[in-house]
Amino acid sequence: MPNQDPIRPRQFAQRLERWSRDIDRPLPWRGERDPYRIWLSEILLQQTRAASGIPYYLRFLEAFPTVHHLSQAPLDQVLKLWEGLGYYNRAQNLHKTATIVSQQLEGRFPDTYEGLLQLPGIGPYTAAAIASFAFGKRHAVLDGNVIRVLSRLTGMTAPVDLPESRHRLQSMADRLLGNHDPATFNQAIMDFGALQCIPRNPDCGECPFAGDCQAYLSGTVDQLPLKKKKAPVRHRYFTFFVVVHRGSTFLIQRDQDDIWRQLFTFPSAESSSREEMNDPERWARTIHAWNPQESRVDMRPLSVHTQLLSHQRIHAQFVLVLPEQELEIPDHWVPVHGANFTTFALPKIIREFLSSDSSYLPVERTSS
Ligand code: SF4
The missing domain is CATH 3.90.79.10 (Nucleoside Triphosphate Pyrophosphohydrolase)
Known part of the structure; x- marks a missing residue:
């Protein structure tokens, strides 16, 4: 299959790395290698923006310093700490996964993408994040920020929430990751989406990919990524x-x-x-x-x-x-x-x- 990416993986990674050297984004889970802490931060960040997630992350860690503490806590205590995040079934899955890891896996998270996917509440994005950050496994993450970056770079006109679009974007993310260090690459591309290629009015004039970005070149930045029509409320x-x-x-x-x-x-x-x-x-x-x-x-x-x-x-x-x-x-x-x-x-x-x-x-x- 011909490579239709607007930029070669090597160039992309080099420019991304150069861009990320200058950024300052202090987050308590940044550089973390402990799978429990990475997992906790990723599950909380499914619910809220990074800045709002920090107090929750710190409160959870204080109450449950290890996966064993979390598994032994009553579900009501977990739900109470989760209060304000919504999607309470995710808090229930958090508790279920802690119980499985603590009681069936001797407190150790699986160290493979496939193994992580077996746990309740862990989908492809979270599995890729834990596998790459904690275990250095070569899996590209595809969160909302990365989806926005890649859909704009490619000028994707299909809704990004269609399975075939996801598949295409995941393949592209994997190609761009190539042989680069997965933890560094994944952190940098997520930071890039969160800080540079932001949803509204990104500063494309200062972007290292402006010359290759199909959305910028075609004047469609504000229209992308496209999403399917929402179900009626x-x-x-x-x-x-x-x-x-x-x-x-x-x-x-x-x-x-x-x-x-x-x-x-x-x-x-x-x-x-x-x-x-x-x-x-x-x-x-x-x-x-x-x-x-x-x-x-x-x-x-x-x-x-x-x-x-x-x-x-x-x-x-x-x-x-x-x-x-x-x-x-x-x-x-x-x-x-x-x-x-x-x-x-x-x-x-x-x-x-x-x-x-x-x-x-x-x-x-x-x-x-
Ligand atoms: S040029 Fe603009 S839209 Fe394209 S990747 Fe850069 S910031 Fe995003």
């Missing part, structure tokens, strides 16, 4: 019931295979429309299902919050429920005394609600 409507009874409020741990799995929320009901979400008669029916003795309750609407997830927009109406008589609390409800929610892993929308208005929550009494 699904709107979901939840009513959360803030039941205040005998100095406590109550949370449930969500166990359905759905958003917020394993996280804690107020008891809730999902509706198919905003009108249903706001309908006091529906609230009463839901409360009746929990409260068959029909104790009298007072219901008051509180605030409404929204949150955009990757393909879903969540609308949440919070409702204060004040029983006027003794209420039988379902067994699976977890009482929270006072307003002490700090030990529970909560979805963002619940935390936003709590920080916006908690004046109606019971105050923990301290003995004088």
